[in-house]
Amino acid sequence: MLEKFKREWLTDPVTNLMAGLVVALALIPEAIAFSIIAGVNPMVGLYASFLIAVIISIVGGRPAMISAATGAIALLVVPLVKEHGVDYLLAATILMGIIQILLGILKVGKLMKFIPNSVMIGFVNALAIMIFMAQIEHIFGVSIHTYIYVIATLLILYVLPRFFKKVPAPLIALVVLTGIYMIFGSNVGTVGDLGNIEQSLPSFFIPDVPFTMETLMIILPYSVSMAIVGLVESLLTARIVDNATDTFSSKNKESRGQGIANFITGFFGGMGGCAMIGQSVINVRSGATTRLSTFTAGVILMFLIIVLGEWVVQIPMPILAGIMVMVSIGTFDWNSFKYVAKAPRTDAFVMLITVILVLFTSNLAIGVIVGVIFSALFFATKISKVDVTLEDSRNAVTLSFAGQIFFASIDTMISQIEFKQYDKPVQLDFSNAHLWDDSAVDAVDTIVRKFEEKGNTVYIKKLNTDSRKIVKELSQLNEQHLT
Amino acid sequence: MYKSILLAADGSENSIRAAKETLNFANEDTEITILNITDPADAKNDVLHSSPAESAVHHRKEKLSDVIHIYETNGVPYKIRYEQGAPDETVVSVANNGEFQLVVLGSRGLNSLQEMVMGSVSHKVAKRANIPVMIVK
Numbered sequence: 001m002l003e004k005f006k007r008e009w010l011t012d013p014v015t016n017l018m019a020g021l022v023v024a025l026a027l028i029p030e031a032i033a034f035s036i037i038a039g040v041n042p043m044v045g046l047y048a049s050f051l052i053a054v055i056i057s058i059v060g061g062r063p064a065m066i067s068a069a070t071g072a073i074a075l076l077v078v079p080l081v082k083e084h085g086v087d088y089l090l091a092a093t094i095l096m097g098i099i100q101i102l103l104g105i106l107k108v109g110k111l112m113k114f115i116p117n118s119v120m121i122g123f124v125n126a127l128a129i130m131i132f133m134a135q136i137e138h139i140f141g142v143s144i145h146t147y148i149y150v151i152a153t154l155l156i157l158y159v160l161p162r163f164f165k166k167v168p169a170p171l172i173a174l175v176v177l178t179g180i181y182m183i184f185g186s187n188v189g190t191v192g193d194l195g196n197i198e199q200s201l202p203s204f205f206i207p208d209v210p211f212t213m214e215t216l217m218i219i220l221p222y223s224v225s226m227a228i229v230g231l232v233e234s235l236l237t238a239r240i241v242d243n244a245t246d247t248f249s250s251k252n253k254e255s256r257g258q259g260i261a262n263f264i265t266g267f268f269g270g271m272g273g274c275a276m277i278g279q280s281v282i283n284v285r286s287g288a289t290t291r292l293s294t295f296t297a298g299v300i301l302m303f304l305i306i307v308l309g310e311w312v313v314q315i316p317m318p319i320l321a322g323i324m325v326m327v328s329i330g331t332f333d334w335n336s337f338k339y340v341a342k343a344p345r346t347d348a349f350v351m352l353i354t355v356i357l358v359l360f361t362s363n364l365a366i367g368v369i370v371g372v373i374f375s376a377l378f379f380a381t382k383i384s385k386v387d388v389t390l391e392d393s394r395n396a397v398t399l400s401f402a403g404q405i406f407f408a409s410i411d412t413m414i415s416q417i418e419f420k421q422y423d424k425p426v427q428l429d430f431s432n433a434h435l436w437d438d439s440a441v442d443a444v445d446t447i448v449r450k451f452e453e454k455g456n457t458v459y460i461k462k463l464n465t466d467s468r469k470i471v472k473e474l475s476q477l478n479e480q481h482l483t
Numbered sequence: 484m485y486k487s488i489l490l491a492a493d494g495s496e497n498s499i500r501a502a503k504e505t506l507n508f509a510n511e512d513t514e515i516t517i518l519n520i521t522d523p524a525d526a527k528n529d530v531l532h533s534s535p536a537e538s539a540v541h542h543r544k545e546k547l548s549d550v551i552h553i554y555e556t557n558g559v560p561y562k563i564r565y566e567q568g569a570p571d572e573t574v575v576s577v578a579n580n581g582e583f584q585l586v587v588l589g590s591r592g593l594n595s596l597q598e599m600v601m602g603s604v605s606h607k608v609a610k611r612a613n614i615p616v617m618i619v620k
Binding site for chain 2: 117120121124236239240241243244245246277281284285287333335339
């Protein structure tokens with residue numbers, strides 16, 4: 001226990017503290033930008049990032065992963081905030097936490113393997129496109145100065161790291177360009193236009209919503225979507241960090257941890273969040289391996305806001321928009337174009353349908369669910385092909401079955417058989433087939449009965465052990481059929 | 484002859500050529516250390532485009548199989564070292580740790596898009612390593 005604590009918190013503390021610092025600096029513009037996407041005061045995202053990072057560092061399942069306020073959740077809650085206000089968002093966040101804790105207890109981590117790569121690729125692509133589209137209003141048609149700031153930001157983000165990597169480029173863009181704005185002024189929107197920065201720690205309060213069935217009905221659909229999207233992105237990120245560090249982590253503990261973090265955050269004025277792919281990669285790339293890095297990121301973020309809050313309101317919007325453009329470019333899976341051309345048609349279709357559905361509904365959860373349903377159907381169709389071949393030898397007619405025999409495949413299987421009278425015994429050879437369910441057993445019964453009605457003697461051969469077991473339990477056939 | 488050579492290899496054509504080149508400087512008294520670096524920035528792509536069943540370690544061993552084959556058929560002792568991090572910085576820090584007399588690497592790795600944006604790994608290693616650097620074209 002103590003051993004584990006030391007390993008997960010105290011290994012190489014200096015590297016982890018430094019990585020946490022780098023992440024904190026990169027988190028600030030994102031937390032503010034995601035608040036703006038959601039339509040809430042920047043503090044809602046900043047408090048969320050502080051609280052979620054600190055809480056998940058203690059209760060999460062994946063050391064060195066970064067969780068905070070995210071674009072995926074912010075994009076989901078836009079209509080809720082617009083129609084009902086921020087208190088409903090906080091209430092929805094608390095309920096989201098409860099749902100995730102329950103899903104964690106029900107070991108939903110295991111279900112993640114039913115989300116195929118095609119849906120995951122669709123998920124990140126849809127997320128990237130939506131984050132990009134949310135920036136359009138802050139970039140285009142505002143003012144000439146806005147374009148200049150956006151271009152300057154993008155230049156700093158993409159060119160500067162070639163020469164200088166010690167300080168993250170987004171922070172340099174933020175400090176330098178905000179400095180220029182404060183000295184010279186210009187015709188651009190600022191963070192201050194969208195809300196105040198409070199230079200204080202978050203405090204406990206119960207969201208100001210009526211405790212009625214009606215409130216529950218308003219927030220529940222949002223909470224369910226938030227819980228699903230949060231877990232999908234968190235568990236995908238956990239797999240990415242597992243891969244990058246060549247270690248394994250508990251997905252159920254992570255699910256529960258995400259729930260606990262969101263549940264508490266909702267009571268302290270923060271919006272829901274989840275793990276972040278980009279920030280987690282930055283963290284691991286800086287050498288982070290322990291929970292200390294995540295904890296540090298949260299604490300430093302809060303510290304900087306308390307100390308520097310009065311400057312934060314001066315940040316011109318186009319800088320944040322530029323940083324968000326970089327985030328969306330980093331989130332997008334650029335191998336998708338090759339994937340669409342090369343992957344099996346059904347996989348490419350599932351990926352595209354996931355993206356299209358998300359863009360039409362503005363709801364990542366719907367994209368994931370429909371994507372999973374489609375891929376399950378395609379999978380069932382693909383494996384529901386049973387081949388029946390007939391071999392007429394000297395002393396028997398043999399029908400060989402190959403494939404998975406279950407409710408979805410029996411129709412195509414039976415339609416391939418011609419029931420007529422043969423002058424010798426009919427053998428049904430199942431050596432390359434597997435009977436999966438009650439319908440499969442019924443189908444075999446039907447085949448035997450139909451051949452017997454035509455006056456044939458029928459034998460069943462080479463059922464594998466599992467299939468023989470369910471035939472014994474469910475079939476009306478008697479021993480003499482089975483050889 | 485060198486006693487200890489560090490070969491940075493990702494399994495690309497270039498790194499195989501680099502491995503062949505080291506044979507000119509190595510005999511059975513030389514120890515070659517094959518350094519393979521996983522960049523966390525590639526982890527997203529790995530996860531999205533590979534089957535979850537195959538383990539990362541297995542995948543990496545397989546990528547290096549051609550390089551390993553070169554040393555095995557020529558009877559040169561080697562060991563493999565896996566590191567995580569940004570490729571350029573990691574090669575430099577391993578090369579400068581005092582264990583090696585020469586660092587060898589291919590002029591270009593697998594990811595040309597990234598090199599266009601970030602500059603080439605070989606260039607940075609040549610600039611910042613404290614031991615002789617051989618870049619194989």
